[in-house]
Amino acid sequence: MVMQEERTMEPQTTPGPATRGIVVQKLNAWYGPLQALRDVSLTILPNRVTSVIGPSGCGKSTFIRCLNRMHEVVPGARVQGKVLLDGEDIYAPGVDPVRVRRRVGMVFQRPNPFPTMSVFDNVAAGLRLNGLRRPGQMSDAVERALQQAALWDEVKDKLKQSGSALSGGQQQRLCIARALAVQPEVLLMDEPCSALDPVATSRIEDLVRALKERYTIVIVTHNMQQAARVSDMTAFLLMGDDRAGELIEYGQTRQMFTNPRDERTEAYITGRFG
Amino acid sequence: MARAPHPQEVHAPVWWWRARFRRPASPGDWVFQTIALLAALSLVGLLVAMTLYLLNAAWPAVTRFGLGFLTSSTWDPVQEVFGALPAVYGTLLTSAIAMLVAIPVSLGVAIFLAELAPPWLRAPASFLVEMLAAIPSVVLGLWGLFVMVPVIRDPVERWLGSSLGFLPLFQGPPFGVGFLAGGLILAIMALPIITAVARDTLAAVPSSQREAMLALGATRWEAISRAVLPYARSGIVAAGILGLGRALGETMAVTMVIGNGYQVTARLFAPGNTMASKIATEFNEASGDLYIGSLVELALVLFAITLMVNVVGRLLVRWTVAKARVGGQ
Amino acid sequence: MTTDMQVYLRRRTTSYLMVGLCGLATLVAVSILLLVVGYTLVKGIAFLNLDFVTQTAQPLGEPGGGIRHEIIGTLVLVALASVLGIPVGLLAGAYLSEFGGGRTGLVVRLVADVLTGVPSVVVGIFVYVLVVQPMGTFSALSGGVALAIIMLPVVARTTEEMMRLVPATYREAALALGIPRWRMIVSVVMPGAMVGIVTGSMLGIARIAGETAPLIFTALGNRFGFAGLGQPIAAMPLQIWRYAVSAYDTWHQQAWAASFLLVMLVLVISITVRWLTSRRYH
Numbered sequence: 001m002v003m004q005e006e007r008t009m010e011p012q013t014t015p016g017p018a019t020r021g022i023v024v025q026k027l028n029a030w031y032g033p034l035q036a037l038r039d040v041s042l043t044i045l046p047n048r049v050t051s052v053i054g055p056s057g058c059g060k061s062t063f064i065r066c067l068n069r070m071h072e073v074v075p076g077a078r079v080q081g082k083v084l085l086d087g088e089d090i091y092a093p094g095v096d097p098v099r100v101r102r103r104v105g106m107v108f109q110r111p112n113p114f115p116t117m118s119v120f121d122n123v124a125a126g127l128r129l130n131g132l133r134r135p136g137q138m139s140d141a142v143e144r145a146l147q148q149a150a151l152w153d154e155v156k157d158k159l160k161q162s163g164s165a166l167s168g169g170q171q172q173r174l175c176i177a178r179a180l181a182v183q184p185e186v187l188l189m190d191e192p193c194s195a196l197d198p199v200a201t202s203r204i205e206d207l208v209r210a211l212k213e214r215y216t217i218v219i220v221t222h223n224m225q226q227a228a229r230v231s232d233m234t235a236f237l238l239m240g241d242d243r244a245g246e247l248i249e250y251g252q253t254r255q256m257f258t259n260p261r262d263e264r265t266e267a268y269i270t271g272r273f274g
Numbered sequence: 275m276a277r278a279p280h281p282q283e284v285h286a287p288v289w290w291w292r293a294r295f296r297r298p299a300s301p302g303d304w305v306f307q308t309i310a311l312l313a314a315l316s317l318v319g320l321l322v323a324m325t326l327y328l329l330n331a332a333w334p335a336v337t338r339f340g341l342g343f344l345t346s347s348t349w350d351p352v353q354e355v356f357g358a359l360p361a362v363y364g365t366l367l368t369s370a371i372a373m374l375v376a377i378p379v380s381l382g383v384a385i386f387l388a389e390l391a392p393p394w395l396r397a398p399a400s401f402l403v404e405m406l407a408a409i410p411s412v413v414l415g416l417w418g419l420f421v422m423v424p425v426i427r428d429p430v431e432r433w434l435g436s437s438l439g440f441l442p443l444f445q446g447p448p449f450g451v452g453f454l455a456g457g458l459i460l461a462i463m464a465l466p467i468i469t470a471v472a473r474d475t476l477a478a479v480p481s482s483q484r485e486a487m488l489a490l491g492a493t494r495w496e497a498i499s500r501a502v503l504p505y506a507r508s509g510i511v512a513a514g515i516l517g518l519g520r521a522l523g524e525t526m527a528v529t530m531v532i533g534n535g536y537q538v539t540a541r542l543f544a545p546g547n548t549m550a551s552k553i554a555t556e557f558n559e560a561s562g563d564l565y566i567g568s569l570v571e572l573a574l575v576l577f578a579i580t581l582m583v584n585v586v587g588r589l590l591v592r593w594t595v596a597k598a599r600v601g602g603q
Numbered sequence: 604m605t606t607d608m609q610v611y612l613r614r615r616t617t618s619y620l621m622v623g624l625c626g627l628a629t630l631v632a633v634s635i636l637l638l639v640v641g642y643t644l645v646k647g648i649a650f651l652n653l654d655f656v657t658q659t660a661q662p663l664g665e666p667g668g669g670i671r672h673e674i675i676g677t678l679v680l681v682a683l684a685s686v687l688g689i690p691v692g693l694l695a696g697a698y699l700s701e702f703g704g705g706r707t708g709l710v711v712r713l714v715a716d717v718l719t720g721v722p723s724v725v726v727g728i729f730v731y732v733l734v735v736q737p738m739g740t741f742s743a744l745s746g747g748v749a750l751a752i753i754m755l756p757v758v759a760r761t762t763e764e765m766m767r768l769v770p771a772t773y774r775e776a777a778l779a780l781g782i783p784r785w786r787m788i789v790s791v792v793m794p795g796a797m798v799g800i801v802t803g804s805m806l807g808i809a810r811i812a813g814e815t816a817p818l819i820f821t822a823l824g825n826r827f828g829f830a831g832l833g834q835p836i837a838a839m840p841l842q843i844w845r846y847a848v849s850a851y852d853t854w855h856q857q858a859w860a861a862s863f864l865l866v867m868l869v870l871v872i873s874i875t876v877r878w879l880t881s882r883r884y885h
Contacts, residue, residue: 070485070488070489073484073488075392076393096615098491098492098493098611098614098615099491099611101488101489101490101491101492102490102491105489105490106489108482108485108486108489112480112482112483112485112486113486114483114486114500114501115505116504116507117504125487125490125500126490126491126492129490129491129492129496129614130491130607131614178490179489179490182490182491300783300784300785302785302786303783303785305785306784306785306788306789307698307702307784307785309694310694310697310701310702311698311707312694313691313695313697313698314698314703314707314708314711314759315707315711316691316755317695317714317715317718317755317756317759318710318711318714320718320752321714321717321718323733324725324726324729327729327732327733328728330732331728331736378628379631379632380632382624382625382627382628382629383625383629383632386625386626386628386629390625390626391629399629399633401877402632402636403632403636404873405870405873406632406635406636408809408870408873409639409640409813409866409869410813410814410840410862410865410866411814411816412813412815412840412843412844412847412862413639413643413813413862413866414639415844415847416643416843416847416859416862417638417639417642417643419847420855421642462635493614493615493617493618494618494622495617495618495621495622496614496618498621499621516720519720520720522722523720523721523722523723523725524722525722525723525724525815525816526815526816526844530844530847530848550724550816553724553728554724554819557731557819557820558819558820558823570728570732573724573725573728573729576722577721577725580720580721580722580725581717581720581721583720584716584717584719584720584721585713585717587720588713588716588717588720589713
């Protein structure tokens with residue numbers, strides 16, 4: 001159904017300054033001397049799910065970690081290029097990554113709830129950072145986030161239990177709730193289902209489809225079926241000769257999976273390598 | 275563990291003693307394993323022997339003074355009346371001062387080394403802090419006596435006395451030598467071990483915890499204080515306990531700067547003694563079973579306290595490491 | 604909006620402040636080390652010459668004088684402690700690494716860790732009761748025993764850690780050749796862990812070279828030079844202590860100079876250990 005409501009529109013490559021969504025221009029990233037990404041440029045549309053696919057080591061994770069300035073957390077890592085979030089370059093001098101991450105939430109490969117905190121406190125963690133104190137507001141916000149993450153019904157009676165006591169799939173939805181609680185504009189998901197079983201995976205996929213009503217979503221996946229199921233747009237990355245990731249093709253998911261423009265994309269999605 | 279468990283090591287549910295000695299196939303194996311086992315057991319034997327010998331030598335004092343030994347403040351070799359309260363008090367007070375100073379500083383150093391320092395600075399800075407532990411106690415005492423104590427007398431104690439003199443803690447003449455100096459020198463001695471254990475626990479916190487908090491829009495410090503430190507809390511407690519164990523038993527440095535008084539007082543500038551310093555100062559002049567026995571009993575009490583503190587600390591470290599291994603993977 | 608901005612600015616300031624404080628704490632810790640080492644050098648410089656190492660002490664008031672007896676005494680005590688402590692420590696370490704998987708291993712490991720934390724002054728009193736009292740005299744032997752007890756758990760635990768780093772493939776290859784386990788340990792594991800075993804022994808020596816408290820009740824000190832293992836013996840740390848608490852300026856200077864030598868000895872050992880272990884890991 002997702003596919004049907006898709007408009008037949010090419011991604012904008014030269015957006016105006018006030019455009020919502022994310023415009024990536026000539027993005028390069030390194031780990032020490034090793035280049036992990038080269039000259040990636042694309043436009044991520046608001047309120048759409050964009051999937052990033054490619055073989056292991058092609059820089060998928062590095063790419064989305066550049067979108068909320070998490071890449072630079074790794075010692076020795078650096079970035080060059082522009083990432084415009086609603087027209088504003090997040091790598092411009094004087095921009096504090098703390099404020100960027102507040103607007104661009106992230107969910108990681110393995111569920112990583114804070115084990116010393118309760119379910120409630122896990123979701124409230126981001127709100128507390130931003131100085132929200134009033135108990136009433138806090139519990140409203142936590143409930144809203146848990147409902148958005150489709151977890152409220154399962155945990156509403158165990159909000160005081162430790163977050164690490166939940167099942168793996170529940171933990172991952174808790175992490176999604178934690179990211180949503182601060183009401184970001186963009187949600188980045190780095191292979192969010194790689195540690196989960198098929199049932200838990202399908203619940204997360206349903207969730208992703210529902211969440212694009214409110215959020216711009218970028219999801220990294222090594223699973224092409226998953227990309228086809230949940231995303232509107234797909235970016236295909238491949239490593240070049242020096243193992244730095246390059247953007248090979250970017251377009252509507254349906255078009256890319258039925259009629260790829262680049263033969264390397266076709267080779268990858270038909271399973272000839274990867 | 276660097277190797278797969280050898281089948282022979284799988285623990286037999288039968289009587290372990292028999293299992294242990296029947297297993298090895300060749301006689302050489304049996305001999306080697308037995309000798310190695312004896313060497314290992316000698317450590318246990320040492321601990322037991324220490325307890326028994328100290329108890330035996332302290333016995334005259336134990337029977338003579340009973341529990342009153344720990345509650346009496348009199349120490350009179352002429353009348354042969356001995357009470358350990360001021361020494362126990364001195365040990366606890368100086369250790370408390372040491373922990374008050376050393377734990378925050380060590381935690382700061384550990385956080386810097388594990389979380390904040392640029393990679394090129396980590397190894398050399400860690401090494402220098404570890405080297406602090408290698409300075410012999412007597413050398414630190416010498417430095418404490420001639421360099422630190424004059425600074426403590428003036429300006430530290432003069433200033434504390436004039437600005438906070440309404441508190442009993444900071445009343446009395448500024449001697450320089452005393453509980454405060456003893457506590458500060460102990461802080462220096464406890465710092466390296468607290469730092470090392472805390473740094474290792476912080477380094478064992480999975481980076482996903484740090485990143486989860488950063489991705490919510492946390493500042494560097496918030497990621498540390500709200501994600502890393504809570505995750506590592508039991509290891510940090512263990513670090514503090516091991517540091518306390520070190521401070522309780524340190525002898526030479528504290529002997530040289532504590533001023534050799536014998537009193538129970540809240541005044542930090544006053545000269546005092548710890549159990550360890552009392553033993554070091556008087557043991558060679560002591561004569562008679564009762565005097566020597568009292569000093570040995572002091573050693574026995576110190577032994578018992580440090581033993582408990584270290585057992586708790588070590589078990590906590592082990593538990594933390596085991597938990598981090600499970601949680602990290 | 605302004606309150607949002609205020610909250611953000613406060614958070615950012617707190618972060619910078621705390622990061623700065625952590626850096627400051629490190630600076631303080633490192634400064635203490637440099638101050639202590641620096642002072643021993645500056646204050647002892649007047650006595651830091653060849654005479655100080657080769658001469659014996661002069662009566663008070665006469666110039667010069669050295670700590671030859673004390674240096675020899677410390678060397679004798681350290682050697683004695685090594686002879687007594689290292690073999691037992693090695694074997695105990697071998698047991699923990701090769702057979703220590705069961706409950707005995709757990710207990711011994713805990714006991715070793717706890718022994719490391721027993722105050723050295725307590726060890727000194729223990730050896731006084733164990734050796735000095737029965738012998739009827741303070742002696743080099745009792746001093747060596749006390750230092751051996753202090754270094755024993757250090758050597759055992761380091762040896763264990765280092766032997767464990769020997770890859771399982773070495774062991775399996777040797778066992779596959781059909782040689783007995785003890786031969787495998789002695790001829791494959793121990794040589795493979797040689798650097799580690801040397802490291803463990805050196806760490807043990809660094810730990811005891813500066814020990815003072817246990818020697819007060821055992822070695823006692825001796826102004827007239829080495830007189831056999833059954834007699835009291837001088838030691839550098841003991842002499843530093845006695846000079847330090849004396850009332851004479853030249854003795855203080857000698858205490859600083861001796862401290863400098865002692866600190867250099869311990870630092871050189873520690874740096875060598877660091878060098879050996881870092882080479883191993885790369």
